[in-house]
Amino acid sequence: MPGNELLTMRGICKYFPGVKALQNVDFTLKSGEIHALVGENGAGKSTLIKVLTGVYPLDAGEIFMCGKQIEPHSPLDAQRENISTVYQEINLCPNLSVAENIFIGREPRKMRMIDWKTINKKAKELLNDLNLDIDVTKTLDSFPVAVQQMVAIARAIDIEAKVLILDEPTSSLDEVETQHLFTVVRKLKGKGLGIIFVTHFINQIYELCDRITILRNGELVGTYNTEELPRVQLISKMIGKELGDIQSVSKNEDVKSKEVYMTANNITSYGCINNFNLDIYKGEVLGFAGLLGSGRTETAEILFGINKPDKGSLSIEGKPVKFSDPSDAVNHKIAFCPEDRKTQGIIGDLSVRENIILAMQAKNGIWSHIPLKEQERIADEYIKLLQIKVSSKDQLIKNLSGGNQQKVIIARWLATNPYLLILDEPTRGIDIGTKAEIQKMIIELAKEKDMSVIFISSEIDEMIRTCTRLAVLRDREKVGELVGKDINSDEIMKTIAGGVDQ
Template identity: 45%
Template structure:
């Protein structure tokens, strides 16, 4: 505890929420002070989202209280919380890309004149709000014309367009590069200096320690404790989140030391597709090959080209000594090449289907509509993968959309592994999931490699790339610049190689 005598702008006492027989929150206390950045940490399923929804009026607590400025409040809807100055910006940006920046910022609060919208006043007011944050964005520009990082800042501008006192930022940096994160943090510090209390949710420990003043840790729906960031070692934070020994998060041997590089399983020779060109890489059997590079370097484009999603314009792919043309994802799957998209929500999990239906989806598509997988076989497959990957809750008939991010990722991996692939291409498989789930996914990748599967592993977290991979191929501006053994690199040396300018 920090001993702050100031009245919290938000204080939660003994918050309890049950879903069926399971406690999502069990007597949790939480407090947030004006002018601080406070991180809420815990594994998926720890209760973070439930607590946020209780604070922002998105759900009702079974018991406990929420106070604003010392006065108990009862928010029936998020609109009630917004009236009290509590606003949230979520990982999935809730904006309208077909409207202008100004229209998005002042949506529902447009200045009026003669019975219609005063467009000049609208743009002027939006420009003032952007200027308050030090943002140079044309309010008349179409939102869809801007990259995700700018849209994230526009969402924050929208949140502060009224008298905001508490700003909840849920995974705001999950798709941003280093420069974009720095700009976001500048805006956060600006808001902090204005006295806004900021609840910052992130799975990036480096970012939590850079921007946050205090940390509250939840585990299994219960409060572990509240700590000053400066007084909590990172390894202790991880231990408190997991409730078990975190030594496995320290350095571990590179995966795939036994892989046979002399006879590659997969080769890309002079591959070009879309924004990437002349890509050459080699993947051995039982090897994990990391792809590293800054946002926009071409990591995802390489993954999509290898697995038939993007059409090749030049080059060739050689699988086990035979030249192949993936052509399309279905043919690639038939050849043993599978891809897990970085966009788990839009291109991976189908939330309206059950866990069972999600797991057998690709296998059924491969077999075709005339060779239906019987219900009993579906249940058998789902049960085996649920057990093998420790998917929680262990119910094959649970809708996949209500699972935590980490468990959704496991369901997606189960779908791909059910195809018995030879090469598994994982694009940001641990993005947006907690430390414990990351450890489990990384352990699974290692076990797959040890059992002879070849894996291409992509992550924006360079430390994770080095921990998981045997070798790392570096990309810059759509081209391969080098490949190194992972054990010969550090995060700093890898970043230096990625960021250094080309020398003619």
């Protein structure tokens, strides 16, 4: 049972240029408890963890460990204060042996030489403690990610950790591996460690954690005992909308044509999405709703051929198709605007015109030249259509605002005349005015051009306003479909939370 307060963070503030990443956040961790730290993207979870582990210096506030004030300035400092972290991406060396990964930097030595016998023996014991029986002399990269994660945990607890931070440890594990991890985490809890568990998976929070701390927009929403917080309330606190406080918004007409454009049959990609079935109709705006990590983006990437499904098939207008890479999808008239436009979308040093014709050029092949006149005509057409604010079409795209950059990317794909347009978080980080314009544009494209649009967003409001149908995902599975009047925030949150109306 949870014991005394182990770690106390009080009034933590962290500012980045122009952003208040953390404002006056309090957090306490008791020994022998598993404490979930949750919040949507940008809520400040990782900033809080990084402040605690000394990656970022804090701007205000105090941290106490067992009643003693500490000021970690680096991960090594934090380790010395018995705070260990297992990161989402495994931070070990793939070329070293399992045993060495646990002990490097603290190798036992005999006559100034590294004592491999002791290292291997101790590593074996340590992993046996975690119910893992493997050959510790083999290199780390000969084991699957789940084992590597366990090795990372073994290293973390061997540093005599009192606080163990697990940053999304299950995001690349399957069900069995996750259960194994949970067994180990419970065992550590039994030994009196305080465990901070960062995750996006709602089910796992309720399965494993004693208390939940919710952050939103860098502020503390509250800390709750898990059994006292119903799922629906957890979701609404994370998203920041009380149930029923959103008025229903007038929606666009329901889709009349019920012609199926694309079908996903039983798509499974391990660690991304399981048994996903979906019909995509012509002329509809189909939303993928769900929390981050629910498999929204991963599914979209499969539809665009970025990732190949391990099982299942895709068909377009009844004919089965197989995409070996995105250019296959482009040839089938599918377009995809990725989530992170800075790294995956724009090419900063090219002009607006060049950025617009890029996808068209790629589709036509690099040898078929598009005459400059034609390029200019296309650029002008879409600049006008999407009302992109530019000084000239030859302006460099990096000098545009985020919203206008996003419009250019949408224009790039519209220029290829797609039948299916996939937009992944097209309005993130964009001001409200431009947001509304993009939403309007999406509705119009579906209505007037009979285009199918898949719209992915974390903002429920936006989904309600634009989508004619919603596929709801939770923990890498489709858990429901909503149409018509059911598209309201109550229903969506209930479906995300697991259909329980508590």
